[in-house]
Structures are given as structure tokens and as C-alpha cells.
Amino acid sequence: MSATYKAVQWTPAKIGYDAVTAFGVLGFVASYIAAGISAAPDAHPSEIQLAMRALGAAAFVLFTVILLIGPAARMSRRFLPLLYNRRHLGVTCFAVAATHAALSIVWYHGFAQINPLVSLLTANPRFDSITGFPFEFLGIGALAILFLMAATSHDFWNALLGPRLWKALHMAAYPAYALIVAHGLLGVTQSEPSPLHAAAFGAGAAIVAAAHLAAGLRERARDRIIAATTADGWLHVGAPELIPDKRARIVDTGAGARIAVFREGARITAISNRCRHQGGPLGEGRIIDGCVTCPWHGFQYRPEDGVSPPPYRERVATYPTKIVGGEVFVHPHPAPLGAVTAPSITGRS
């Protein structure tokens, strides 16, 4: 949450997260280069060429990890801490991929009388061939998307663009990943005697697809109800006891919207299930210090008016609730943004 914007609001958790990321990337690259040198004891492999390959492989592996964190966090809350600072991984992935690209362009397309970028774009015109395809263009496309995402990863851009546009922009991670897989399969693996690199690209893509499919299927089967509607338009949520204390039950209106109905003691409130920040599922969060807290990045909203506590200014919709016959109901039409919606009180505390 941001009242003012800083480049990074460092916390011990973020420092640890970035330290592990740096160790992982540098360790991967170093072990890749060391293994490449060791594997050819009678030869003199170029450390620069090994480095550019290692960086390309590191970017792919890191991107795979990034895309696995989302579904993993949907499957188990234990992975939510990895989701919290995932954008740091994204920026790191761009930096690693950009270094790979820069090294490759300088090394393979430099040291000549032609501009390296001109050489890069004109050296291979075989767009009509699969095996001969200029795989560099796929890498350029992926790098451009990674840059766009890294450059707009800060919450400043989220606030400026709005959560929907920001989210749509960052969903381009999936085409970027597909481009990287194709870049690898039509590039480096075309010359490899070992199938390991091709298998790694294929396995990475398969695991990412399978994880998203599994998370999606699990999502559909979770405790989410399309509520029955009463004659006057209210949605039936159920008995208050069905809602754990300081947590929510998510109600699907059947019209594409989801409402998180929270209970804190005897107080029943309802707010949009969609976090203003990155669209996180507020109904999977909990009430902390009297505020609904998003499980993704800890954004908070007061349940009665959907407004973040001062000095923050984010707002989400609230919905009227009522209790009739010991059952909780929520109205599918939101109150005006920022308006106080009185909580319903159950018969017990």
C-alpha cells in the first residue's frame, strides 16, 4: 500500500527475498559456466559464450518459477510469501534476459562494420522455415514484453493505469513465456547434441500449463456458491456459523461479480472480492486490526466503507447485508464507493 511512492519500500522480508533470488541466479550461472568448462577439459570454451547461454537459461528457469508461484499460492497458502514480492523476480528476470541479449548481440553481431542491431535484424531472413527460423525475433519480442512489465511493475503504475489495465498488461507474461520457449526450441536446441535443453524447455512449459490447469480446476471446486436469489433481489449467503470468525465466505452473484461476506464476531459486512491493487481475492484474506487484509500483498480495507485506513486512499465497493431468520443475505448492488454500509449484527457475539 502506498500513500507516497518510493522505488522500493524495503523490509527485512524483501531484503531476504532479493538475497535468495540473487544467490539463486548467480549460483545457477556460476554452476552452468563451471560445468561447461569442466565438461570440456581438453578444450577452451569461451567463458563469454558460456555466460550468455547460462544467462538465457537462467532467465527461462526464473520465468518458469515466476509463473508457478501464482498457481502454487492458489493451491496452498504456504506459497503466498513467495507471491508477495514476485515483482522483484520479474524485474530480475528482465535484467537477466537483457544481459543475455546484450552479450549475444555484442558477441555475435559486433566487431564488424555493420551496426550490430542491423546485423541482428537482417542476418537471418528465413521466416519461411521452422528449423531455420530467425529465433532472435522471438527473443526480442519476449524481451520487449519483459521490459514493459518490469518498467510498470511499481505500484505507481498500478495506480496510474488502474488495476484492470495494469493486470491486462501484466497478463502478457504468458505470451512472453511462450515466445521464450519458442526462442529456445528454435534457437539453441537446434544445434544441441543432447536433448536436455529441449527437454527442459518442453518440461517447463508443460509444468506451467499443468499447474495453471490444476489451480483452475481447484478454484472451480472451492467453497464458492452461486447464491440463490430472493424475490426482492437479495442473495442468500447462509447461516453466520458458516463464515469463520474474521474470515469470509465468497458469494458469486452469477453475473460475473464476487462478493466477500465477512464475519467479525457478531458483525457481518460485505465488500468486493477484488482487491483494488492487483485483483487479489479479498475473500481469501482475513480481518486484521479491524481491516480486511488481502492475502496477496497485504492491502487493507475497512469492512464498513471499503476504504483503506489513513493515510492510504484505495477503495473497494461494499454491499448491504441483512440477517433474516438467522440467515445472512447480501444485496448484489454495491453501495457508492466510500459510503458507509452498516454491518448486520448476528444474535450472538
Place this chain on the structure above:
Amino acid sequence: MNDDDFYVGWRPKAHAADRRFLLGAAIGLGVAALGAGAALGARGLAPGPGEWRQDDLHVYSGLLMQDPYLRLRFRDTSGDVRDALVVGYGKNALPVTAASPRAVTIRASAIERGRALMLAVPDPANIQDATGARMPATPAPQIVGETLLVGELVDAKCWYGAMRPGYGKPHKGCAALCIQGRLPIALCTSSACGDAEAVAPLLVDENGAPHGPRLAAFAADPIAVTGVLVRSGDLLSVRAAIGDIRRLG
């Protein structure tokens, strides 16, 4: 689920369960990163046995000739006659010609791959005319026979050891630049161009002249060449018309 199970990243300290999980994840990811890097790095494209000792300049005395690329015929320290292609330091041929053989001294670094030798000259001024030295005779080309060769089109400088590896699809742009820069073109005829036993005869036209930049489009591609194999001193070349060079994939 209780409070301890809910992670909030902006809290100053994570719960014990999260700390344990994060520590395990960090160790697991670290070990996986090291293992994956080593596994992938050990199974990359073989660099080949070539080497370029770029900062180790030596003086070579011999006959400089254009046959078809710039080459030096000289006696090595053991008295054996050697033939070495002569190139510049970048991806361009030296701006030096030798229409008829002339005695020179060259200060250059060696790019060596087994018996194959190339001399890289950092500055054309490093080539000086020489007199009085006993020079080896110019070689007479020997026709080995007609041949059909299949392999990868490479630039000889990278394949000899300027790049390691200096072949394969990722190297295509570099090979194309070298070919456009009129560096020697070769055909790696081995199924594994990184092997020590791999050979790469020079590829020239049917008259023994360089094909030049028109072969840049074939760089790093698998090709089949029908031509005549010719030996001239240490240098083996295949003479083939442009129409007898066919892309395979």
C-alpha cells in the same frame, strides 16, 4: 486457520511457520538452481579444440599469397612447411592483397585447431616485406577427386577457434557477418562440429576463387555440396559452383 497461518509481508517479522517454510524454500531453490545450472552447462554444445591466444603475438616469416584467401606459407620452428590463413582481428578480411607471392614477416597471434592454423593480424602494418630469407616454394594444387559433402557452412575463423563454439544456429549471425566481411568460408563435414576429429575444408567456387558474401545466407545452415576436393599444401578445399550448393533444412 489462526493468525499465525496468515502471512502479511509488511509486518516486521514473519510467523514461525512462514519462516520455516521460507528457509526450506530458499535452501531447496538454491540447491535446485545449482543442480540445474550444472546439468545444463555440462551438456551444452562442444566448444571444439580450437584456441586463439589473442595477446600472444609472434613473428612469422614466409610467402604471403592469395590462394584463394590470404595465406602465409612458412617454416615453423622444427623446419616443417606450414600453411596458415591470414585474417584480421574483427569480422573482416585484412585490407591486404598479394596478387603474386611475396616474402613478408607477419606479427600475429595464432588461432589453432589441431593442425589447422590461422594467423590473426591486429594491424595491416604488422605485415612487412622481407628480403634475403629462404622462403618455401609455392604449393601446386592437387586434385583429390570429385565429392559430395554434407555439413554446416561455417566461417573458418570462428571454427578454427575465434569462437568456442564457432558453429551451430546461435552462431549464425556471427558466421554471416564473417562471410560478409570476406573471411574464409568452410564446410564442417562432421556430424559433431565440436569434435577434435571434425574437419572443415574451405569452400570456394568452381574456379578456386572465394564465393564471398553471396554465401552469407547459407551461414550455419546444413548444406550439401557437389564439387571437387583440392589440396594445396596444408589447406584442403572443395571447389563447387554456387548452383551445386544446396540447403538441406
